[in-house]
Amino acid sequence: MASQLSPQEIHPASAVVAKDDLVIPLIDFAPFFEGTPSDKHAVALAIINAFQTSGFFYLKAHGIPPSVVSRVFTSSTRFFGRPQSQKDALGWTTPQANRGYVAVGREKLARVDEPTSIESLRASNPDLKETMEIGREGVNGLPNRWPDHLDDEGKNFKETMQAFFDSCKLLHVQIMRAIALGMNLPEHYFDALVGDGDNTLRLLHYPPVRKDVFRDTSAQIRAGEHTDYGSITLLFQGRHGGLQVRSPKGTFVHVLPLADTIVVNAGDLLARWSNDTIKSTRHRVIEPPRPAGEDVANEASDSYPARYSIAYFCNPNMNQVIEALPGTYGDDIQIAKKYEAITTGEYLTQRLGATI
Numbered sequence: 001m002a003s004q005l006s007p008q009e010i011h012p013a014s015a016v017v018a019k020d021d022l023v024i025p026l027i028d029f030a031p032f033f034e035g036t037p038s039d040k041h042a043v044a045l046a047i048i049n050a051f052q053t054s055g056f057f058y059l060k061a062h063g064i065p066p067s068v069v070s071r072v073f074t075s076s077t078r079f080f081g082r083p084q085s086q087k088d089a090l091g092w093t094t095p096q097a098n099r100g101y102v103a104v105g106r107e108k109l110a111r112v113d114e115p116t117s118i119e120s121l122r123a124s125n126p127d128l129k130e131t132m133e134i135g136r137e138g139v140n141g142l143p144n145r146w147p148d149h150l151d152d153e154g155k156n157f158k159e160t161m162q163a164f165f166d167s168c169k170l171l172h173v174q175i176m177r178a179i180a181l182g183m184n185l186p187e188h189y190f191d192a193l194v195g196d197g198d199n200t201l202r203l204l205h206y207p208p209v210r211k212d213v214f215r216d217t218s219a220q221i222r223a224g225e226h227t228d229y230g231s232i233t234l235l236f237q238g239r240h241g242g243l244q245v246r247s248p249k250g251t252f253v254h255v256l257p258l259a260d261t262i263v264v265n266a267g268d269l270l271a272r273w274s275n276d277t278i279k280s281t282r283h284r285v286i287e288p289p290r291p292a293g294e295d296v297a298n299e300a301s302d303s304y305p306a307r308y309s310i311a312y313f314c315n316p317n318m319n320q321v322i323e324a325l326p327g328t329y330g331d332d333i334q335i336a337k338k339y340e341a342i343t344t345g346e347y348l349t350q351r352l353g354a355t356i
């Protein structure tokens, strides 16, 4: 059966990261749309193989033009450059809403198995980042916190982010089609289950940090070790690295920005939906590594540059009941369902309530 191919035999993937048993391939999505049925199947297998091993892959030819991504980054940078009072006035309120601005130090990402330590972690070493969370538009009682009443720049921000939200929403559905095929499910299996777009667009800004902050406080990081919560995350990285993924050996490996690609990783709900055949892998953000050949002037600088990134957290529909997918359990394969059924909404509210 084709799904028993070894990773090396799967055609469209080549490894970008291969360290300490963590292998993260680069997958070209173009053949999924333009290729023969067998090309399409090969892409699906490469994706499912990546999700079943490292839980991460880079994706190129994903269909969102570089010019669009660059406009979103510009708009995000300008937003974070606004006076603190303007940003605070758009503040995040509740886990149910999960929309609005989150100031530096408010969120402390942590491992799911250590929920009680969050307060003490936040007090000692808050995440050195600020974020803007944008949810699905038009949900009753849960408005997005747009800056469009402030000025033209604010109006432009709203339009740019709404359009980007919709492009990412489509990409989610397309990647879920590849996952369905890779799991021997019908291609459109997930369409109606994830198609509502109950997703979150998160703009991230990690301000410049003095090097001695990282040096003197070993627990200080830009985003603490965590797994993502939903189905998949589409991560657009700016110029500066810092993202690290935990390897099977327990080390953290840099997953650097690669031009015109995104990093896609599986979240906890997809892992749960797949009865843990798909992995949602821990990751974190620290200071960027020193680039090879970096000049002396830069090396001598006493701070690390700002990092901007954009995470689009995809979810199944809020009212979707998540329980083990066909083919991931049963007497024939002697695997039991590992989890109780839960709706996306219940699950996310539990998780978000624990970190903010």
Ligand SMILES: O=C(O)CCC(=O)C(=O)O
Residues within 6 Å of the ligand: 202, 204, 223, 228, 235, 237, 243, 283, 284, 285, 309, 310, 311
């Ligand atoms: O900034 C990044 O590269 C990653 C952010 C992240 O992992 C998250 O917000 O869940």
Ligand SMILES: [Fe+2]
Residues within 6 Å of the ligand: 226, 227, 228, 283
């Ligand atoms: Fe994350």
